[in-house]
Amino acid sequence: MTTIQAEHFSKALYIVLEETFDNVQGIYLDKGTSLFETLATISAAEASIPVGGKCATLAAQVKHVAFYLDVMEHNVRTQQYERQDWDKIWREVSIVSPEEWELFKADLHASYQRIRQLIADTSEWPSDWHIGGAIAMIAHTAYHLGEIRQALCTLKP
Numbered sequence: 001m002t003t004i005q006a007e008h009f010s011k012a013l014y015i016v017l018e019e020t021f022d023n024v025q026g027i028y029l030d031k032g033t034s035l036f037e038t039l040a041t042i043s044a045a046e047a048s049i050p051v052g053g054k055c056a057t058l059a060a061q062v063k064h065v066a067f068y069l070d071v072m073e074h075n076v077r078t079q080q081y082e083r084q085d086w087d088k089i090w091r092e093v094s095i096v097s098p099e100e101w102e103l104f105k106a107d108l109h110a111s112y113q114r115i116r117q118l119i120a121d122t123s124e125w126p127s128d129w130h131i132g133g134a135i136a137m138i139a140h141t142a143y144h145l146g147e148i149r150q151a152l153c154t155l156k157p
Contacts, residue, residue, distance in 0.1 A: 004125075006122070006123060006124045006125050009125055009131065009134075010119050010120075010122060010125075013119055013134050013138075014116070014119060015027065016028075016138050017112075017115065017116070017119070017137075017138060019034065020034065020035060020138055020141050020142055020145065021034055021035050021036055021112050021141070022034050022035070022036045022037070022112075024037075028142075033145075033149065034145075035065075035108075035141065035145045035148075036105075036109070038145065038148055038149055038152070039062065039105050039108075039148075041152075042058060042101075042148075042152070043098075043101075044059075044096050044097060044098040044100070044101035044102075046058065046152075046155050046156075047059040047062070047096055047101050047104075048094065048095040048096050049155060050094070051147070051150075051151040051154070055151075056089075056090050056093070056094075057093065057094050057095070057096075058148055058151055059093050059094070059095075059096040059100075059101060059104055060089055060090055060093035060094065061144050061147055061148055062104045062105065062108055062148075063089045063093045063104055063107075064089045064090070064093075064144065065108060065111075065140070065141055065144050066104070066107050066108040066110075066111040067089055068137070068140055068141075069108075069111040069112065069114070069115050069137065069141075070111050070114070071084055072115070072133060072136075072137055073111070073114050073115055073118050075133075076118060076122075076130070076133070077118065115137065119134075
């Protein structure tokens with residue numbers, strides 16, 4: 001069995017994480033379409049509009065991504081995997097004020113920074129679960145970035 005050196009995996013993870021959040025390299029996103037670049041173009045009023053008839057607001061999407069990252073970071077650091085109410089944000093987050101919208105974006109940025117630090121603190125990737133979890137963070141965030149960008153096509157035709 002061939003193993004991947006932790007340093008190589010961490011470096012690749014950083015590159016894809018940065019692409020997703022704030023520094024498009026052209027790996028899978030187009031210039032100007034990272035999550036933070038996208039969110040910078042959205043007002044609180046736009047973030048408060050439900051996407052489609054039964055979908056959550058963009059604000060809820062952002063809050064959900066931050067929550068997901070926080071749960072993943074907590075799980076890895078503590079090795080405790082507590083049951084979460086994943087639907088709570090979808091039920092509770094809707095209309096946001098401009099101040100709340102800025103706070104949501106700041107909270108997401110803080111969650112992102114904690115994930116970057118978690119990767120820096122990780123000297124080995126001991127199991128498939130750890131590697132899969134790292135990849136899942138990217139996939140999950142990319143999914144919601146796609147949802148947000150698709151919604152913008154409706155909001156800003």
